[in-house]
Amino acid sequence: MTSFTGTSEEPKDRKSVVRRTSRTRILPLLPPSSMVKTGRCGLPFPSVALELRTRWWIGPVEVPSRLVLAPMAGVSVQAFRRQGRRFGAGLVCSEMVSCAGIQHGNERTLGYLLISADEHPLAVQIFGSEPQVMADAARMVEAAGADIVDVNFGCPVRKVTKTGAGATMLEDPDRACAVIEAVASAVSVPVTVKMRRGLEDGSRACLELGPRLVEAGAAALTLHPRSARQMYTGRADHALTAELVERVSVPVIASGDITTRERALDVLSASGCAAVMVGRAAQGNPWVLAEIMGESETAQPSREEVAGELLFFMGETVRELGEHRATGFLKKFYGWYLGGGRFPKPFKQELVQLRTVGEVEQRLLAATPGAAEIAERLRDETAGLDELMLPLPISAFGGG
Numbered sequence: 001m002t003s004f005t006g007t008s009e010e011p012k013d014r015k016s017v018v019r020r021t022s023r024t025r026i027l028p029l030l031p032p033s034s035m036v037k038t039g040r041c042g043l044p045f046p047s048v049a050l051e052l053r054t055r056w057w058i059g060p061v062e063v064p065s066r067l068v069l070a071p072m073a074g075v076s077v078q079a080f081r082r083q084g085r086r087f088g089a090g091l092v093c094s095e096m097v098s099c100a101g102i103q104h105g106n107e108r109t110l111g112y113l114l115i116s117a118d119e120h121p122l123a124v125q126i127f128g129s130e131p132q133v134m135a136d137a138a139r140m141v142e143a144a145g146a147d148i149v150d151v152n153f154g155c156p157v158r159k160v161t162k163t164g165a166g167a168t169m170l171e172d173p174d175r176a177c178a179v180i181e182a183v184a185s186a187v188s189v190p191v192t193v194k195m196r197r198g199l200e201d202g203s204r205a206c207l208e209l210g211p212r213l214v215e216a217g218a219a220a221l222t223l224h225p226r227s228a229r230q231m232y233t234g235r236a237d238h239a240l241t242a243e244l245v246e247r248v249s250v251p252v253i254a255s256g257d258i259t260t261r262e263r264a265l266d267v268l269s270a271s272g273c274a275a276v277m278v279g280r281a282a283q284g285n286p287w288v289l290a291e292i293m294g295e296s297e298t299a300q301p302s303r304e305e306v307a308g309e310l311l312f313f314m315g316e317t318v319r320e321l322g323e324h325r326a327t328g329f330l331k332k333f334y335g336w337y338l339g340g341g342r343f344p345k346p347f348k349q350e351l352v353q354l355r356t357v358g359e360v361e362q363r364l365l366a367a368t369p370g371a372a373e374i375a376e377r378l379r380d381e382t383a384g385l386d387e388l389m390l391p392l393p394i395s396a397f398g399g400g
């Protein structure tokens with residue numbers, strides 16, 4: 001069984017492999033006073049509260065907290081990943097990168113992946129179904145500086161599953177193992193796998209496949225315990241996560257419906273997983289990461305803070321995607337940042353209708369003048385970092 005203490009033991013060769021930059025924060029331990037709480041499931045939290053801020057390892061890669069930011073196609077741009085690190089995520093992951101693009105050059109793409117020095121540790125996620133093509137992609141990902149190669153066996157989107165990739169792999173265990181074996185032999189960084197529970201509702205395919213993937217070379221597993229058919233309906237069944245933890249000797253990351261600190265601690269203590277992953281709750285809401293980490297009482301920032309983060313995020317996204325693509329891409333983020341009662345509804349609607357990112361910036365600054373200083377500070381803090389462009393296409397067919 002994987003336990004916190006089990007994954008916290010420092011491997012001997014760790015120092016030679018961990019890539020750490022001056023901007024990688026190692027979070028301090030919680031003071032003892034913040035460790036007295038009881039979870040909904042009735043279990044006491046003390047050791048778990050401490051564990052959210054303790055480091056752990058995926059193979060030789062050190063992860064400084066037990067909070068992981070989920071890969072999300074169409075969301076996990078570099079600005080999102082860097083923001084996740086700033087707000088407490090110990091590990092961030094790119095959205096899916098297609099391997100088909102390498103071989104045929106015919107994948108419809110949304111652009112290329114940009115990796116920056118302050119993202120580490122960073123997992124880059126690849127998907128595909130051909131072992132050798134996946135191995136080639138993994139080599140490129142490693143060469144570009146990824147600390148971990150993550151393989152997507154969970155994407156339920158038809159355009160991906162019909163090619164035999166994504167969640168289809170859950171029901172094709174021999175091929176899935178061949179992919180992981182090929183990828184793990186191709187790179188020296190750890191290889192991890194992100195899965196759903198299976199294709200159909202009630203499936204337990206992940207429990208059979210998980211141990212085989214570990215045997216094939218997977219250094220950690222992430223489980224989003226919904227079926228592919230479920231997409232995002234129903235609830236993530238973390239009782240299944242607990243069963244997977246029992247069956248494998250590597251860290252398991254729990255993904256699905258982690259939206260509050262209470263839920264994070266509950267899932268950590270009840271399942272024995274090594275870390276929790278947060279996805280949709282962090283869209284336009286990095287403050288929830290700080291709240292989960294116990295760094296702030298609530299996830300309620302001031303309007304200035306919201307607008308300042310959004311302005312910085314917009315600037316970074318334009319830099320990464322270019323003005324044209326960023327204009328459309330950002331529209332969903334306006335709703336995510338400004339919704340939930342943070343700003344009046346008509347204001348949000350007005351921003352979505354503006355034609356250019358520049359117009360949105362002006363309107364935001366007019367409404368919240370204090371946001372300029374916050375955005376400026378964030379720009380200063382992150383200026384001048386080295387960046388690498390990974391020439392692998394980001395797939396237009398995202399989802400997981």
Ligand SMILES: Cc1cc2nc3c(=O)[nH]c(=O)nc-3n(C[C@H](O)[C@H](O)[C@H](O)COP(=O)(O)O)c2cc1C
Pocket residue numbers: 070071072073074075095096125152154155194224255256257258277278279280281398399400
């Ligand atoms: C818009 C969106 C895009 C996603 N893209 C990916 C992806 O590219 N790769 C992946 O493994 N999972 C992907 N996922 C799944 C998430 O990583 C996560 O497992 C899922 O959303 C459940 O976690 P949550 O309840 O915290 O959102 C995506 C989810 C969403 C909502």
